[in-house]
Amino acid sequence: MTDTGTEAEQQTYDVVVVGAGPVGENAADRTRSAGLSTVIVESELVGGECSYWACMPSKALLRPVLAQADARRLPGLAQQVTWPLEAGPVLARRDSFTSHWKDGGQVEWLDSVDVPLVRGHGRLDGPKTVAVTTPEGTVERLTARHAVVLATGSRAKLPPLPGIDEAKPWTSREATSAQQVPGRLAIVGGGVVAVEMATAWRGLGAHVTLLVRGEGLLDRLEPFAGELLAKQLAEHGVDIRPGTSVAEVSRPGGTGTVSLTLGDGSTLEADEVLFATGRAPRSEDLGLETVDLEPGAWLESDDSCRVPGTDWLYSVGDLNHRALLTHQGKYQARVAGTAIAARAKGETVDTAPWSPAQTTADHAAVPQVVFTDPEIAAVGLTLAEAEAAGHRVRAVDQEIGSVAGAALYADGYTGRARLIVDEDHGFLRGATFVGPGVSELLHSATIAIAGEVPLARLWHAVPSYPTISEVWLRLLEAYRDGS
Template identity: 70%
Template sequence: MALAHTTHQTDPMTETESIEYDVVVLGAGPVGENVADRTRAAGLSTAVVESELVGGECSYWACMPSKALLRPVIARADARRVPGLRRSVRGPLDAPEVLAHRDEYTSHWQDDGQVRWLDGIGADLHRGHGRLSGARTVTVTGADGERRVLTARHAVAVCTGSRALLPDLPGLADVGPWTSREATSAQTVPGRLVVVGGGVVAAEMATAWQALGAQVTVLVRGKGLLGRMEPFAGELVAEALEEAGADVRTGTSVESVSRENGTVVVVTGAGDRVEADEILFATGRAPRTDDIGLDTVGLAPGSWLDVDDSLRVTGHDWLYAVGDVNRRALLTHQGKYQARIAGAAIAARATGETLRAQAWGAHAATADHAAVPQVVFTDPEAAAVGLSLAEAEQAGHRVRAVDVDLSSVAGAGLYGDGYRGRARMVVDVEDEILRGVTFVGPGVGELIHSATVAVAGRVPVSRLWHAVPSYPTISEVWLRLLEAYRDN
């Protein structure tokens, strides 16, 4: 079977170019790039379609710029905890320097480097808006109106990601609200910032902009921050934000928003009036599937796409949905994991290989069910993998939660004076494996991969006793957790 070639045709009546590939990928973010990388490595000809910047949301408006903003915030906080160093880091952050460094990390919103990478793996980039126009067919309309029809012999992968979801509030568009894009790319520090939401984006951006000099007010409709993690995670992060000067209000809804003489005016459900220079809505995500031609293949425009564990869309043997669009785990690293699975599955099916779809096999995205890790880069950091206690109980597992105060670990005391943090492992008492682990505290983001290995590998508690943590590191919390499980 000839796989790694393209076929070109031009219709003289419409001046529409038709090109045939083995695989067509919609979206050139990290997910689409990884699908293309895997299919090209398998010898399949691959086209990638992108309407914005190659590199996607993560590179320019999410992971990279947000962490570039947060790194000096966390480094300063850590330094202030260390005797002999804290006096050297008095005073405010140099906001212009932080913003300039952030701009460097986004390559000043230029995608030349990412384009070179795509070219280096041998994938063809088609710039323009791509829409499905039937089975295995994508029509790309360029900025100049030129149309190209890309036909996929084997698969089309939808990797278009998600966008910020704004609430339906009258007059909101006239206010010019920030979403995650504006929050990570703003060129000046607002004097006052209202953050609406309690999830990861809200917590991280409140942390960053408060430290950069804004007066931040966080309005959370629910009971607390980081509602998908163990309750103590959001409690510790909220406590730290308030100590830094932010105003965190839980159980607070937004009834109306307006801009009066340049000032944003928020009226809460309790009738309180909050004024700010900018307002960030971090209130959820929606799939970028509203204008990609789903209706031409019998799917609802704007919908999340249901997939099997090889990331193939239900009822369509040629269509894959990878990353945020399938709603399994809206995280870049999980999307890249899915992309590796999808690329391998596409290649296997294209070459007639029997798919090994067993759990934890090369062609099944099993970790998206059992071992999804996440780090929230606040101060303190919050990191979790697998199920929380509540989720494990709701799933019907017989579990027991084991908690340890991280300040009791020698490595934490060395990390900084006044170290505050907490760890929890959720143990399945029947199988004696971990269903989930959560860490909250300075520096714990680097602990979570050990927990991910334990959860994904279903490592028995009895075996974990033989994974000896180095002394004196914060990783010694593993020993403390095992001792607490044994003794209680």
């Protein structure tokens, strides 16, 4: 499998993968399954951001909060539900989902698929070469016969505010791994991390203040999504302050109360402050300059996830900035792995859209769920995005609470659905659902968009009664009736 040189620090493989999060693991699994010897490099925990500081711990925190919210809408249960949640069991369950921040199980999986692990910081050292500085301080040089895959992800981006370094603010990592509920939590931002963590920590009893620079939440989604969410967060006791900026942070010694000076000169005090103000690529010390690429930048890739101008370097997941979502990164990794295997065999790679050879990454049907109360599920283009792209489209809206399944799901069910219909081609360009439990509607919309299923055919996809999915029928009827 492995060709070892005269020096133990030099080894050659078919494929070298840098980054052992879910994206890197999927790339390594796909190339190894194709018969290519593959090694993976990781500087932190095998399993990456998603397993320990993002998807898994955040959803473990949110699930009890959302279950409680559903229960409070049902007679017979509402009277039995107390608020806030008991934090201890919730945090303990969260810890179990992160394997208590130990990666032994993930390492066992790599062993089971015959992918060796090299621990340490890996950086490019010229074409097809990765130099890994191990925890012991030695340097191992890994050479790839066919491809190097960079799957190093992204990190939280902090604004350059006076006092921010000394204040030791939370980022998404601290927000998902904290062992105590803060009495007062200030959250700076209005995106997904901000609203999910506001939901989670408010449900655990924290007094949450949400400081939003813009005028609304989740500004990349349909406007009604942020509007419905803001209303519900406010009803749950979250103090939302739109049009608010932070000018300075003060917390001498990094302990005790943190004081925020706001843009209007007023101050806000909190026990912790979370800055959820964007992401930056983990590429600043990746050796990109050794292959004439810009360090610290997002690393662009084509639809087979290969970096333009190279025939051996691939960028997958957050690093290529196509979609900062774990499931999309894993999808890209499978595409990259399949393309690498085909090229290693001398085969022509099919780069056409919807490649049946699975060597092209689509970006027309990217799904996303925001796990808040209400849930928000979206895929494809918003109305504004579709119009900006030059498509002749029509938005079709429906109140989800009008269908029997929603009324049965919860008393006073409030939610909204929107389809973006391409009037020239007769298929969907986008879909958005807002309401309790709507995340389970999303895959049907993803299939409809990815498959370019004609609306005339969707009429024959009959939703079960009485379920929330009956909203699909109501949306099609609204389109037919011109409403």
